[in-house]
Amino acid sequence: MTTGTQQRRKERIDRGIKVRTEGIYALMSWRELAYLILPRFVIIVGLLILPLVIFDMYWQRVISIVCIYALLALSFDFLAHHVGLVSLGGAFFVGVGGYLSAVLNSVFGFPALLSIAGATVIGGIICTLLLLPCLPLRGVYFAIVTLMYPLFMARVIEALDILGGTDGIMGIDSLPSAWMEQYFIIGMLLLFLFGIRRLVNTDLGLVLRAVKDNDQAVRASGMNITTYKAFAVCIASAIGCFAGASLVHIYMWAGISTFALDFSVLPIAATVIGGSGTLVGPVIGCLILVPVSELLRDFGTLRIVFYSLSCWPSLSFAARG
Amino acid sequence: MDILIYGTINSVALALYALGFALVYGISRLPNFAHGALYVLSGFIAWSALNILGINHLLSILLAIAVTAIVGSVIYQFFLIRIRGMEISEIIATYAIALAILEGLRWGGFKGMTYTLPPFIEGSATIGGISVDYQRLLTVGVGAALVAFLWLFTHKTRIGLALRGMAQDERAALMLGIDSDVMAVVAMGLGSSLAALSAMLLLPLGNIVVESGYNVLILSIAVCIVGGLGSWAGAVLAAFIIGFAQILTAVYLGSHYQMVVALLAIILTLIFKPSGIFGQQKELEERV
Amino acid sequence: MKGGPILQIQEITKTFGGIIALNRVSFEVGEGEILGIIGPNGSGKTTTVNCITGFVKPSSGRVLFRGKEITGKPPHKIADMGLTRTFQIMRPYFSLPAYKNLVIPLFSPRARRTGGWRGGGRRGDRNTVGIDILEEIGFERDSYVPFKVTSTLPTGYLKRLELARCLALKPELIICDEVFSGLSMSEIASMVPLIERLQMSGITLIMIEHRLRELFKVADRVLVLNFGEKLVEGSAAEVMADPRVREAYFGSEKVEEVMRHA
Numbered sequence: 001m002t003t004g005t006q007q008r009r010k011e012r013i014d015r016g017i018k019v020r021t022e023g024i025y026a027l028m029s030w031r032e033l034a035y036l037i038l039p040r041f042v043i044i045v046g047l048l049i050l051p052l053v054i055f056d057m058y059w060q061r062v063i064s065i066v067c068i069y070a071l072l073a074l075s076f077d078f079l080a081h082h083v084g085l086v087s088l089g090g091a092f093f094v095g096v097g098g099y100l101s102a103v104l105n106s107v108f109g110f111p112a113l114l115s116i117a118g119a120t121v122i123g124g125i126i127c128t129l130l131l132l133p134c135l136p137l138r139g140v141y142f143a144i145v146t147l148m149y150p151l152f153m154a155r156v157i158e159a160l161d162i163l164g165g166t167d168g169i170m171g172i173d174s175l176p177s178a179w180m181e182q183y184f185i186i187g188m189l190l191l192f193l194f195g196i197r198r199l200v201n202t203d204l205g206l207v208l209r210a211v212k213d214n215d216q217a218v219r220a221s222g223m224n225i226t227t228y229k230a231f232a233v234c235i236a237s238a239i240g241c242f243a244g245a246s247l248v249h250i251y252m253w254a255g256i257s258t259f260a261l262d263f264s265v266l267p268i269a270a271t272v273i274g275g276s277g278t279l280v281g282p283v284i285g286c287l288i289l290v291p292v293s294e295l296l297r298d299f300g301t302l303r304i305v306f307y308s309l310s311c312w313p314s315l316s317f318a319a320r321g
Numbered sequence: 322m323d324i325l326i327y328g329t330i331n332s333v334a335l336a337l338y339a340l341g342f343a344l345v346y347g348i349s350r351l352p353n354f355a356h357g358a359l360y361v362l363s364g365f366i367a368w369s370a371l372n373i374l375g376i377n378h379l380l381s382i383l384l385a386i387a388v389t390a391i392v393g394s395v396i397y398q399f400f401l402i403r404i405r406g407m408e409i410s411e412i413i414a415t416y417a418i419a420l421a422i423l424e425g426l427r428w429g430g431f432k433g434m435t436y437t438l439p440p441f442i443e444g445s446a447t448i449g450g451i452s453v454d455y456q457r458l459l460t461v462g463v464g465a466a467l468v469a470f471l472w473l474f475t476h477k478t479r480i481g482l483a484l485r486g487m488a489q490d491e492r493a494a495l496m497l498g499i500d501s502d503v504m505a506v507v508a509m510g511l512g513s514s515l516a517a518l519s520a521m522l523l524l525p526l527g528n529i530v531v532e533s534g535y536n537v538l539i540l541s542i543a544v545c546i547v548g549g550l551g552s553w554a555g556a557v558l559a560a561f562i563i564g565f566a567q568i569l570t571a572v573y574l575g576s577h578y579q580m581v582v583a584l585l586a587i588i589l590t591l592i593f594k595p596s597g598i599f600g601q602q603k604e605l606e607e608r609v
Numbered sequence: 610m611k612g613g614p615i616l617q618i619q620e621i622t623k624t625f626g627g628i629i630a631l632n633r634v635s636f637e638v639g640e641g642e643i644l645g646i647i648g649p650n651g652s653g654k655t656t657t658v659n660c661i662t663g664f665v666k667p668s669s670g671r672v673l674f675r676g677k678e679i680t681g682k683p684p685h686k687i688a689d690m691g692l693t694r695t696f697q698i699m700r701p702y703f704s705l706p707a708y709k710n711l712v713i714p715l716f717s718p719r720a721r722r723t724g725g726w727r728g729g730g731r732r733g734d735r736n737t738v739g740i741d742i743l744e745e746i747g748f749e750r751d752s753y754v755p756f757k758v759t760s761t762l763p764t765g766y767l768k769r770l771e772l773a774r775c776l777a778l779k780p781e782l783i784i785c786d787e788v789f790s791g792l793s794m795s796e797i798a799s800m801v802p803l804i805e806r807l808q809m810s811g812i813t814l815i816m817i818e819h820r821l822r823e824l825f826k827v828a829d830r831v832l833v834l835n836f837g838e839k840l841v842e843g844s845a846a847e848v849m850a851d852p853r854v855r856e857a858y859f860g861s862e863k864v865e866e867v868m869r870h871a
Binding site: 086088130134136139140143144145147151152155156159160161265268 | 416417535577584587591
């Protein structure tokens with residue numbers, strides 16, 4: 001039993017540390033402040049300004065596509081480096097989210113924004129359920145299953161001729177206005193980006209990192225690892241589904257190519273190039289890669305070769321680590 | 322009766338696809354996601370040899386198998402050796418190579434449905450009232466012979482036993498003087514030639530399309546997961562289970578359900594017996 | 610034994626492929642006592658711990674905790690019941706301050722149930738409780754030790770951190786996997802009173818150890834494993850007097866020396 005004075009003494013000792021852990025920065029120089037805020041400022045403002053600066057319609061669309069890929073890269077980076085699950089099939093989330101939103105919109109008649117929201121939530125749940133069986137197993141199985149799901153889904157849709165078969169679902173509403181189209185996606189990207197960053201810095205984020213680095217200790221502390229992995233997968237897949245849903249409303253069409261390999265491979269390449277683990281790096285990586293891939297469009301599917309080969313250097317370097 | 326025949330043919334086809342993958346994984350623990358790409362590559366090599374270089378049929382086939390085996394070994398020797406042991410990197414790397422090969426072929430002009438390989442034997446026989454191509458019968462025959470040969474090879478010859486030893490316990494094998502890197506290259510070469518062999522048998526039944534690279538890959542993995550990663554016997558057994566399941570669904574529900582069957586097989590296996598039919602339980606836990 | 614048995618191991622057998630790691634091992638642990646488990650390398654000590662705590666499924670046999678069967682249950686459920694363990698190879702977050710390592714156990718359902726703080730999830734509360742626990746276990750708050758970056762802490766503190774990880778769960782039983790190993794004489798000397806304090810607070814302890822002398826100072830009873838079988842069980846003196854134990858450990862001179870100092 002601690003007495004009043006003992007308690008106060010403890011609090012006095014702890015106070016200095018508490019202040020820092022709770023993120024209140026008391027005495028900070030201007031330089032420290034700038035160091036902290038400037039990079040974030042640049043990113044936020046930079047992204048927000050882009051649509052105003054670029055007038056060419058084609059390139060405006062490219063910005064939206066960059067954001068979509070950036071969302072996928074964010075979700076990959078989060079899962080791979082903060083939870084330890086390597087997802088080789090971002091296209092799976094995109095496809096599920098895209099088709100869901102298409103169905104909600106064209107079959108059930110929900111307005112675009114609502115169907116995007118619905119696709120995000122429901123898609124997150126569906127993807128998590130489909131990935132649930134491989135969560136208790138070794139990481140390899142997750143990689144294999146995520147790689148295969150988009151390939152399977154594309155073939156199943158084609159074979160069963162459901163959901164529009166090879167033609168796809170057409171006549172999907174676009175977002176209310178062109179400006180909205182741009183800023184909605186950019187805004188959500190920023191929201192998710194900073195949201196995940198905050199999550200990673202909380203205690204929950206620490207537990208997720210422990211799931212990655214030291215799962216024995218997490219188990220020995222009485223926590224079910226599968227539950228936490230499922231939680232992380234739910235978030236990551238919801239982000240991916242959101243990206244897919246938005247994509248479908250931009251193009252006003254959903255088809256088998258929504259499960260295209262591009263969506264699986266480019267985010268990984270972008271993460272590798274931009275800096276894995278940082279959560280911002282992948283976004284930057286996309287800013288670089290997507291325009292480049294647009295320029296390479298003439299080369300057709302060779303782009304994928306390019307992405308895949310660009311993963312190469314870092315894999316070799318990682319080997320020495 | 323026709324279910325029996327078609328089922329057997331389908332199962333043998335699946336087994337042929339999967340054995341190459343199972344072999345490489347079983348011996349060197351390398352998940353070779355370039356397996357499907359090598360399958361298609363060998364098809365195009367044979368086609369090119371036959372139609373562009375004008376080499377005779379049999380020689381083209383042998384050439385394709387040999388070249389593919391070399392390509393596989395080279396891939397291992399120059400790329401994969403550095404990331405040995407890190408399974409997820411191996412998956413990404415082999416998958417990247419697969420994409421490079423497949424999309425490279427597509428870009429290089431090998432698109433469309435016009436590429437075919439002639440069957441080895443023309444004509445068909447009638448079994449139990451069903452007309453079956455000789456090529457398909459040949460496939461079953463070669464498949465059975467292959468399984469028998471593999472069994473003998475890994476149980477009776479020195480190299481075969483060495484490979485089996487490596488499959489069971491790599492460190493022990495190392496201590497006995499078996500060089501695991503050399504064995505891994507050999508395994509990769511063998512696996513690639515198996516991919517090529519199955520391509521030579523099965524491609525004449527249809528066209529050579531880049532898409533089938535992906536199909537072969539996912540079917541091989543499905544079979545290996547159901548059978549247990551690393552177990553050759555399991556792969557064969559799983560091939561028959563999935564093969565017959567596919568044919569049964571095709572008969573009673575419609576032929577488009579075949580892919581669904583493969584997908585369901587994977588999901589059900591992971592839920593109920595994740596290590597597969599003959600897999601070992603220890604495959605599952607994270608080794609910390 | 611002080612109370613009724615809190616843990617009962619009945620005929621546990623574990624085979625890995627062709628190797629018999631444990632062969633029909635049976636023993637009981639009384640509530641509130643300290644049981645030492647010793648044996649030469651490879652005798653199956655760690656496998657026993659893994660079987661008890663759910664990290665490995667025994668091939669046959671039963672484990673009962675407070676009369677309830679826990680054989681084959683997953684580790685997190687067993688820890689949730691109050692049966693905790695330390696790890697020989699510690700992997701704390703070396704780049705974070707020491708008290709941050711306790712965030713993980715404090716996040717668990719059990720800690721929230723028993724921790725005595727309203728687990729609303731507020732980061733501040735978890736930090737405070739973590740620091741409190743570390744102080745109890747010997748991290749001097751005045752010298753800001755709990756706030757030190759973990760990589761700067763000597764081994765003795767890291768071992769205590771492992772115990773703190775268990776304490777955060779308000780355990781009923783702790784299995785200590787070689788907490789004395791890697792410590793200097795003075796560090797061990799300060800560890801012993803800590804162990805005794807834990808026992809006095811009502812926690813039952815099972816200690817796997819190689820440092821026999823120190824173990825005999827605290828253990829109420831000792832169990833000896835050899836080649837996966839229980840060799841002998843009894844008080845420290847009884848066990849050491851047994852010739853089979855000396856045989857098992859080879860260095861019988863060492864055992865005599867220990868005997869003389871015990």
